[in-house]
Every structure is written in C-alpha cells, then in structure tokens.
Amino acid sequence: MIEQEAKSAASHAQKYTRNNPYLSYVRVNYLLTGEGSEKETRHVELTLDESMTYTPGDAVGIIPENRREAVDDVLKALGYKGDERVLDHYKVEISLDEALRTRLGIGKLARGSVGQYAKLAPDVEGLKVMVGPDNKARAEEYCWGREFVDLATDFPGVVTEPQQLFNVLQRLTPRMYSIASSQAQHQDNVQTTVRVIRYDSHGRSRQGVASGHLGDRAGVGETMPIFLHSNANFRLPEDNSAPVIMIGPGTGIAPFRAFLEERQATGAPGDNWLFFGEQREKMDFLYKDQLQGMVKDGVLKRLNTAFSRDQHNKVYVQDKMQEQAAELFQWLERGAYFYVCGDATRMAKDVETALLDVIAKGSNGTLEHAAEYLANMKKQKRYQRDVY
Secondary structure (H helix, E strand, O other): OHHHHHHHHHHHOOOOOOOOOEEEEEEEEEEOOOOOOOOOEEEEEEEOOOOOOOOOOOEEEEOOOOOHHHHHHHHHHHOOOOOOEEEOOOOOEEEHHHHHHHOEOOOEOOHHHHHHHHHOOOOOHHHHOOOOHHHHHHHHHHHOOOEHHHHHHHOOOOOOOHHHHHHHOOEOOOEEEEEOOOOOOOOOEEEEEEEOOEEEEOOEEEEOHHHHHHHHOOOOOOEEEEEEEOOOOOOOOOOOOOOEEEEOOHHHHHHHHHHHHHHHHHOOOOOEEEEEEEOOHHHHOOOHHHHHHHHHHOOOOEEEEEEOOOOOOOOOHHHHHHHOHHHHHHHHHOOOEEEEEEOOOOHHHHHHHHHHHHHHHHOOOOHHHHHHHHHHHHHOOOEEEEEO
C-alpha cells in the first residue's frame, strides 16, 4: 500500500515547474461572457506534454510577460534604450528590455518597491515621506492604482544603473488559475476560466499582467510557458457516492466544472448540487449550455443560480443558500461535502455566515452549535475552500 502511494506521489511530482515550465500552445481561447457584459471572462485551453497529469482541484501556473507598451513606457520614464546589459536573478546576462518584459514585476506597485526606490534617493522629499513604519498609510495610498512607471515618472532620475531595478522591483511571478477541466475527459490539455482585468487609473489604461496577456496576446497557436500545481486541500471525496455541494460564483465556477466533468467521466453515483452567481443571466451565465446539459443528464442534481443585477434587489449565492436551507441541511446530514471557490474578501465570508445560519436553522440549534458542527465538518475535510 505504502509502495503504491509512493509511486502515485512520484508520478504526480511534475517534471515541469515554475523554474522549468512547459512551453504550451494555446488550443482554444474564446469569450464566455456575452456582448454588453461588464466583465470579460475567457475560456482558455492549453496543450500538455504527455507526462503532465492533474487532478480536479489543482491549478495551472501561467508565466506571463509584461506587455510591450508597458515595457516601453518604463524605458522612457527611466531614460534607457533597452539594450543595456543586466544580470537576472540567476546571474544570467540579458538585455534590460528582456528583464522588464520577462523577469521584473512592473505592474501593480508594491510598498516595498517604493521603500527600495527611496533608498536610492534619500534626499528626495516626496519619497522620504513614504518611508518607514510611520508612513505606511501614506505609501499604501500612493501605491493604490499605480504601477512602477508612475513612480519612475513622478520621481525621475533616481535609477542611475539598470541593475538597481533588481533591488527595487519584485520578480514577475507566475499566476495560478484553478483548472476547469477533468483529464479523464481532456487527456492532452488543461483548461481554465480567466477574468481579464482592465481599468483606468491616474490617467493611464491598465490591465492585469497575466489576464491581459491571455486576453490580448494569447491567440490560438501562440505559446505560453506553464506548469501544473497540485492542491491536495481541494479534492473530491474519496467516496464517490458522497453528495457534493459547490458554491462557485464568477470564475469560482472553474474547479467545479472540473469536479462535475470528473464525476461524469467516472460515473460517480454521488449527488451534485451547484450554486453559481454572476451579474446578468443573459451575458454572464458561464458554461450555461454544458451545465444545463448536465442537469438534463442527471450529473447535476440541483443547479441554483443568482444573477445579482437581473432584479431591483441584488441576489447573491448566499441568498439562494438561505432559500434552500432545509434541503441544504438534509444534504449535510447525509454526509455532503461543501466546497467554496472564488473571492476571499467578501463572498467566502458571506457564504460561511449563510452556511452557519443554514446549520443552526436545520438543527434547531444556536450559532454556537452551528460553529461546532462546521468545525467538525472541517476536521472530516467536508468543508473545503479555494479562495483568492
């Protein structure tokens, strides 16, 4: 038994990593949201090497590049041409242009970068007032909605050698996206669901580094360095007859599409219940045809949707949970596993509050009793979250 486990762990140890990614091809990249939607959400499929395996619940790491315009703006603000030579984090000599494109995080400005930048110009008044623990709030306020190009423009002439940028800027890191497919159905590729971030701030048009790359520069046939990342804390129950309740608004739907495809492919007898939420049904119902097909085929026993902007009062997934409180509690009593994926700041907290309420109502208990019940579910790994 131990030998088997060791073998499966070894086979899951991936040959490709963040430092040695696989150069994948974009197979499919299309818009999931309809015309008029306030969001731009895309479905992306990437080819895999035959040695690469994943399990529903895992993530795909995507290694983006900074866009050409952003790199040019930084070079201009710094007064460099881009052909200057620098040593990267591994002491490999490359051009400054390549460093800004593929090695350094020139997007979202971090407070640490302001501090390091200020060290290069200790006498500049405007920088002085943003350094040290007492000025944390002021530095945070300055960073909000800004990128490195703003700092370099507001305080020019500070960087006197291109190499200094490796102390000032953070590394350009991979972005992790929940996998939205089951390998039992898609042997040679990995799929994900990406919300492309675009916004204007401080007089400039901005975009998310990875999501912008996938939105604008990752057409079919383009290459993309990727690796797979295991997430053992977000897994379907080992007992495939156990019921599963999934709360996945917005791009939080991704791992649950993988869960459902897996259960469909393996013929798992367990009941599945999905709560999905977005702004408008007409434009934002991600994977609508596939999900409704799964309801028809009996793979998805229950599908509850909450479209917040389709009526005067906003309705969210947690409101739909409250409406279904009695049946939800019955499922929990039957040993259902409860999963949440998506926004950590508000949604996940609101869902947990609603879940405690459902348990208290269903068991005629107090909130203290509900908290104990939930703590017990966590111990049994029946309450799992993948929030960001």
